[in-house]
Amino acid sequence: MLKIWSMKKEQQKAENAAEGTAATAPKKKKVTAAQLRVQKDLSELSLGSTMSTEFPDPDNILSFILYIEPDEGMYKGGRFSFSFNITPSFPHEPPKVLCREKIYHPNIDLEGKVCLNILREDWKPVLNLNAVIVGLQFLFLEPNASDPLNKEAAEDLRNHREGFKRNVRQAMQGGNVRGETYQRVLV
Amino acid sequence: MASSEVHPGSEPSRWAYLDRVRTRPGPFTNPDMFNAEGVVAAMEKMKVLVIGAGGLGCELLKNLALSGFKNIHVIDMDTIDISNLNRQFLFRQADVGSSKAEVAARFVEKRVKGVKITPHNNKIQDFDEDFYMQFQLVVCGLDSIEARRWINATLVNMVDEDVEDSYKPLIDGGTEGFKGQARVIIPTVTSCIECQLDMHAPRAAVPLCTLASIPRQPEHCIEWAHVIAWDQEKPFPQLDKDDPEHITWLYQKALLRAREFNIPGVTYSLTQGVVKNIIPAIAATNSVIAAACCNEALKIASNCAPFLGLPDDNYMMYSGNDSIYTYTFRHEKKDDCPVCGQLARDLPVDPAWTLRELVDSFAARPEAQLKKPSVRGEGKTLYMQSPASLEAQTRPNLDKTLAELGLEDGQEIGVTDPAFATVVFKFRLRFKQ
Ligand SMILES: [Zn+2]
Numbered sequence: 001m002l003k004i005w006s007m008k009k010e011q012q013k014a015e016n017a018a019e020g021t022a023a024t025a026p027k028k029k030k031v032t033a034a035q036l037r038v039q040k041d042l043s044e045l046s047l048g049s050t051m052s053t054e055f056p057d058p059d060n061i062l063s064f065i066l067y068i069e070p071d072e073g074m075y076k077g078g079r080f081s082f083s084f085n086i087t088p089s090f091p092h093e094p095p096k097v098l099c100r101e102k103i104y105h106p107n108i109d110l111e112g113k114v115c116l117n118i119l120r121e122d123w124k125p126v127l128n129l130n131a132v133i134v135g136l137q138f139l140f141l142e143p144n145a146s147d148p149l150n151k152e153a154a155e156d157l158r159n160h161r162e163g164f165k166r167n168v169r170q171a172m173q174g175g176n177v178r179g180e181t182y183q184r185v186l187v
Numbered sequence: 188m189a190s191s192e193v194h195p196g197s198e199p200s201r202w203a204y205l206d207r208v209r210t211r212p213g214p215f216t217n218p219d220m221f222n223a224e225g226v227v228a229a230m231e232k233m234k235v236l237v238i239g240a241g242g243l244g245c246e247l248l249k250n251l252a253l254s255g256f257k258n259i260h261v262i263d264m265d266t267i268d269i270s271n272l273n274r275q276f277l278f279r280q281a282d283v284g285s286s287k288a289e290v291a292a293r294f295v296e297k298r299v300k301g302v303k304i305t306p307h308n309n310k311i312q313d314f315d316e317d318f319y320m321q322f323q324l325v326v327c328g329l330d331s332i333e334a335r336r337w338i339n340a341t342l343v344n345m346v347d348e349d350v351e352d353s354y355k356p357l358i359d360g361g362t363e364g365f366k367g368q369a370r371v372i373i374p375t376v377t378s379c380i381e382c383q384l385d386m387h388a389p390r391a392a393v394p395l396c397t398l399a400s401i402p403r404q405p406e407h408c409i410e411w412a413h414v415i416a417w418d419q420e421k422p423f424p425q426l427d428k429d430d431p432e433h434i435t436w437l438y439q440k441a442l443l444r445a446r447e448f449n450i451p452g453v454t455y456s457l458t459q460g461v462v463k464n465i466i467p468a469i470a471a472t473n474s475v476i477a478a479a480c481c482n483e484a485l486k487i488a489s490n491c492a493p494f495l496g497l498p499d500d501n502y503m504m505y506s507g508n509d510s511i512y513t514y515t516f517r518h519e520k521k522d523d524c525p526v527c528g529q530l531a532r533d534l535p536v537d538p539a540w541t542l543r544e545l546v547d548s549f550a551a552r553p554e555a556q557l558k559k560p561s562v563r564g565e566g567k568t569l570y571m572q573s574p575a576s577l578e579a580q581t582r583p584n585l586d587k588t589l590a591e592l593g594l595e596d597g598q599e600i601g602v603t604d605p606a607f608a609t610v611v612f613k614f615r616l617r618f619k620q
Contacts, residue, residue, distance in 0.1 A: 030344055031565050031601040033336070033381060033525035036611045040603040043561040045574050058568045058580040089333055092384050125384055151415075 034090045041129040062086040075140040078185040094123035101183045104171035106154035115149035209489040220490040236322040237261045240287040243328025245277045246477030252299040262307040263288040274470035327359045339380035343527045346375045360480040362472040365507040369479035371496035378518045381526035405452035409461040412440035534614035538590040557604040
């Protein structure tokens with residue numbers, strides 16, 4: 001059978017010799033890898049003045065809301081919120097992010113699905129929550145017509161930028177654009 | 188060599204060749220670890236756990252039983268589906284709907300006399316550490332990364348440095364189409380599943396947004412038809428992936444788009460595969476990988492030859508895509524692995540301390556010296572320095588004592604600090620009497 005003992009002892013000789021003896025206590029709940037990673041990501045977060053978070057249950061850090069209030073660009077003056085739901089497979093899987101308002105945006109569809117490469121095909125476990133949040137913020141500064149989820153909005157942006165801007169304002173006021181009524185998001 | 192006498196009773200000749208391998212030293216056998224006389228008895232006493240009784244699991248159970256293991260347990264929560272029968276050879280048409288673990292166990296017991304297989308029609312998460320502690324080896328044939336991560340974390344957590352028997356070698360096989368891997372993990376000693384997560388490239392999600400405009404592969408055209416064209420045209424109220432009419436509609440849409448972009452290769456069956464997210468299960472890949480896994484189990488159990496894992500290579504990848512290729516290498520253990528990288532250190536605390544006193548104490552601990560520590564236990568956020576809303580919500584905890592916060596002796600806490608971006612500190616609270 002496996003002579004793990006001697007191998008392990010060899011390996012550790014150099015390491016922590018002075019750790020003291022670990023008393024065998026009853027097994028207690030250990031912190032899961034996903035939670036530790038989220039904790040680490042949250043403690044490194046730099047949100048700046050345009051963003052804030054809300055944790056409906058502070059003990060559950062795998063589920064929270066991010067608010068973005070762009071201070072420049074076409075979406076300035078709006079307040080947008082995104083729900084973050086992180087599975088136990090994080091960081092192997094990206095967080096699940098949905099926009100909670102119905103908004104007029106080439107990269108966000110009417111159900112709130114967000115087109116951001118690092119939330120899908122370009123996600124890697126080395127990326128962190130900060131990268132996702134920076135990416136979301138960027139979508140409001142530079143909506144991307146070549147990467148559309150709301151195709152009409154993308155065509156609008158590509159073909160008549162001024163008209164698109166007007167439609168964004170219209171939608172942010174809770175108005176109607178091309179037959180769709182949008183949610184008021186102005187603060 | 189009187190090896191056949193070692194097996195009084197059934198089918199001695201069946202084991203003759205096996206015994207030549209396991210009871211005789213070979214050119215690479217480590218004489219300090221090999222004990223020819225004890226091998227057979229030791230393997231008969233050994234309890235092996237097989238996780239998964241599907242494509243790999245059927246192979247593993249058959250192989251292990253024919254390799255001289257006599258006491259095998261198998262866990263699988265699935266029931267047999269008709270589509271399993273082409274490769275999961277322990278199942279017959281009459282078994283459809285029955286538990287995979289139970290049918291597989293009965294079948295192998297019937298064909299290999301003297302082996303006892305205990306089936307568990309359960310999820311692995313239904314069992315606790317006491318259950319897993321009874322085994323000397325764990326062999327996985329799973330198709331889910333989540334389940335692998337769970338059993339890996341469980342086995343790593345079970346390690347008690349003072350108890351040799353608490354180290355359970357984990358042999359993990361995996362296949363996807365013509366590719367596969369076999370690896371051996373000695374919990375806390377060698378690189379673990381979590382350390383190796385980057386080896387599982389997540390299945391390339393078809394980049395919906397960008398490639399909607401510039402498809403390059405037939406799959407992109409199909410995914411476009413599936414996600415975009417279907418939504419726009421809604422030819423049927425609800426997409427039913429098992430309805431040939433629906434698949435035909437998608438296939439034709441994808442074909443038109445593929446012509447537009449000059450992309451060959453869109454077929455009906457590819458459409459079905461992409462839409463249903465099917466990766467073909469190849470019986471031959473399963474048998475190659477299961478054989479490799481079983482070889483490792485035999486070597487670990489008998490010490491007749493060095494096994495994958497120590498001191499060098501621990502990971503064998505196999506590809507049958509373009510002829511046959513295998514590559515074996517050493518995957519390094521990661522110091523910052525959240526599962527095995529750092530085991531919790533004991534932290535003596537007084538339950539009458541306030542959380543603030545605990546947080547301040549991290550600044551003083553020589554191995555930590557944290558300036559802005561955030562502290563959590565499993566399912567309990569104690570104090571987070573960031574983000575602001577969570578800081579405000581958890582600030583009142585600072586003035587409560589550890590006892591008031593419900594912390595218990597032996598509980599593990601995670602401590603993070605932005606100054607140590609790559610490190611997560613884990614401590615086990617030890618209450619001072
Ligand atoms: Zn690890």
